[in-house]
Structure formats: C-alpha cells, structure tokens
Amino acid sequence: MENVSPTSLHNASAEAHLLTNAQTLNCEITLDGFPSTNASERRGSMYANGAQQLAIRVKLWRAGGVVSPEEWDSLTLLYSDKKTEVEVLPIKDGEPPLLAVSGKWAYTSIRSAVYEQAHDGSSQVNAEAYSDAWTYRVLHLHSTVSETTGNTDFYVCVTDNDGTKHIMNTQPISISIKNQPSPPPIGMMSKNIEGFDYTTDPGESEFNETYKYDYNPVTQEYFILSIRGGFITCDVKGREETGTQGRCSIVRFERDHITERVCTVTGVVTSRNQKYITFDPQLYNSDFNPAFGSRLVELPIHGYLDDNTIVISVHRFNDISISSIPENCQKEIFGKWGDDLTLTFRNRQGNTFEQMVSFPEKKQNYHRNALVRKNA
C-alpha cells in the first residue's frame, strides 16, 4: 500500500483506519487562518455576530486513482452526534450567503468578500492556491451562536463510490465563539485646502492658532476621519434624526440674524469614486437655493481620498445672504441645521459604530471654524 501525501501532515492525520487498498480515499482537514503545529488539533474561533466565514479546507486523494465528482459533492459537515448535518446556506445570484437566524451554524461553498475570514491572533490567513484546487474543497462555516455556548465540535463526512459513509473521526474540528471585537479607534486630522493665504509676518504679532480663521474669512478645509481596519458603509445623519440616512451638511451663520452674510457649510466625501463634494440635497432645492445653491454645485474634491477615510469638508463664506431665502427656511437654518452630524460606520468585523462631529456651541468665538469629535 502506497500513499502520496500532499503534505507532511498526512501520516499523522489521515484516516488510516479506512485504508484497505490503493483505492482508499485519504482525507486531511485543516482550518485556514488557524495554523497549528499539532496535526491532530483543529481549533478555530469565530465572532458571534455572523460577520465571519471560517474556512475548513478538506483535501481528498487516492493513491491509485482520482476522486470522483460525486465523492467531492458528497462532502458534508456533521455535528458532534455524527448524525445531524450542518445546514448548507443556499447560494443566490448576486447576493452573499446569509445566515439570518441567530444561534445557528451553517456553511456554504463560496467565499464572500462581505465577510471577514476568521483567523487567530497571528492573522496568518492561508492564501488560496488555485493551482492545486482540484486537491481540496473549502467549507465556509458561518455562525451566529452566542459566545456563552462553549466549544462546538464538527466532523467531516464523505460518501465514497461504493456508497460507504466515512466520518473523519480522528480529525474533529473544534470551534469556539469569541467576543465580538471592540469598535476600532477613529482618528481625525485637518488639512487646509484653500483660502489660508494670510500668515503672520515674523514679529507682526504673537502667533496665535486662531489667526488662520480670523484673517482668512473665505476658506476650505478638510477634516479627515480615518477608521482603523476600514469600513463597508458610512451613513450620515443629523443628531435629531432617526433612521439610517439624513441631513449630511451643517450650516452655521456667524450670527443667527437676518442681515448675516458670514457663513459655514459642510459637505462630505464618503467614497473614493466620488467626483464632487456631497452637500445636503435640500440646500439645492428651490426654497434654499437662492442662498446656497450656486455656491455648492459641483465643488471638486482636492487630492485623493486615502484608504479607510472619509472627509468632512468645511467651507467658510463671507457673502451668503440668509435674507434671500424665505423666513421659515431661515428659521430652519438657524435651528437644526447648525447641529451635530452622526456618522454611522459598519465594518467587516460586523461592528456598527458611531462618531458624532460638531462645531463648538453657537454664540462664541470660533463656533463655525473647526470641527471636533464628540462622543455620543
């Protein structure tokens, strides 16, 4: 009897008791992202929130022949009772597989980029080697089981051409559920874009941080939020709003007064493909348009958006006349439009986290210059 093993793990982990002749099916199971020096151990962990796929890599081979397509397709995953099959998530066109029910296990045959690949602390995730893809299949495990349930064991089962079921008893898979990761830290920095030409001469006066706003009345500045580890979606809304999306601009006049012309409007850039800065669409509609419309149309984005960042652009004007819009709109602008924005991020680890950004309270110096981050 001669076996050709694709890896040195074979002797220790193959289902040796199944071997009777050269036609015997050999099997080796590994977990991507959980490298182990102990060949008999297959321990992995997943978040409880359904945001991950854990790749169970199953290699099948025969010394004296091929593994038939039927045999490959007979691969199933069993619970520890070795009878109950783990549910298979259906693959729908254009949709990532989704385990919607909580407290469940399931697996699917496709890797979906929507999910993070489960891995241990070393973050060593196996690169898929397509050149020898015929030697393995990957079962992508999903879980929505809560972290208090302890380890869950699984077994791989394959039915050979003779119709004999082989349960890989000596290669159990043990999966634990770990705490959902904490939301990543968010950083903020600012970048002067336009209009900051006034700088003090040496000895002109003692340098003061506020001079760049005091003596440059018309400016454009980017406040760049960086989210460690990145994010999938970012929704913007006003503090006063419920739902996911809403007001995406802050408007602050220097004074909430009908003759005021000095004003700040903010916009957002949340996508790298965006060509122009996004302002709240309401600022373009007929009632608000006389004051803001023409000033905010197709403002280009300066420079490039870095990975994992969004930009809130702060535009300061000295000639936007609030008196050009109806009184009810003025009231609205002087009211909620000056309030904070709430940014809601969702990332691949399944976290949803918020960041509030705001100007300092009204009626004080510098209340429409620099954005600050605020905890909810």
Added chain:
Amino acid sequence: MRIYFSNDPDFTTSDWYHDIVTGSTEYNVKQASGGKGANYFRLYKVPSGCEFRLRSYMADKLITNSTLIRATNFETTTGVIDYFSLLMHPKRAFAPGVFKLHDYLFLVEPEYNIHKVEVTFNI
C-alpha cells in the same frame, strides 16, 4: 459690546467707554476727556464684523491721523491697545480678533491721541 478708553497703560476697566449699538455711531473721545483724548483703549465683547475708525485731529481740525480696524472674533475682547502702536502697525493682524484694514498717517506735528471714534456695526 463696548470700547473702553484710558490714559493708564495698565487699566482693565474704566468709566470712560462707548457702548456699541447696531448701525453707525460716533463718539467724541476728546470731549469726554476734557480735551486731551485717549492714549489707550480696549475692546470688550465686540461682535465680529464690527469696524472702528479711530481719529486724531491736528489743532486746525482739518488734518487727521486715523486708522480703521475690524473685530474678527464672535465676541472680541482685547487687552490694552496702544493707539500709537496701532497707527504704526502694518495693515494686518494686530492682536487676536483685531485686524487693521486701513490707516491714514499725516506725520507733521503728529497727534497720537484718540479724539473721535466712529463705529459701524450692521447687525
């Protein structure tokens, strides 16, 4: 919303002041001081956009030294400002919240005391 005047370089507050109201106003500093005018002034909670033209007259009242400043903070409060230094300053940032827009200096027989202030605040 006040401008305080004094001839003491270290003053913090003074009975000698002019309250700022909306629109344009004038205040005769020389008259209020009994003829000499003020060497120093302070701005107290002056709204952004408010402008001051500070004038000093020659004896014949025809030729003046003058300067125009604008408050740039929401509520501009300054320390003691020396009128002579302000006159000699380039047309730029003078102090946090004080921007010098313009000056007119007639330096023959110079007079460096504030004799009159014209305030413009349009909100």
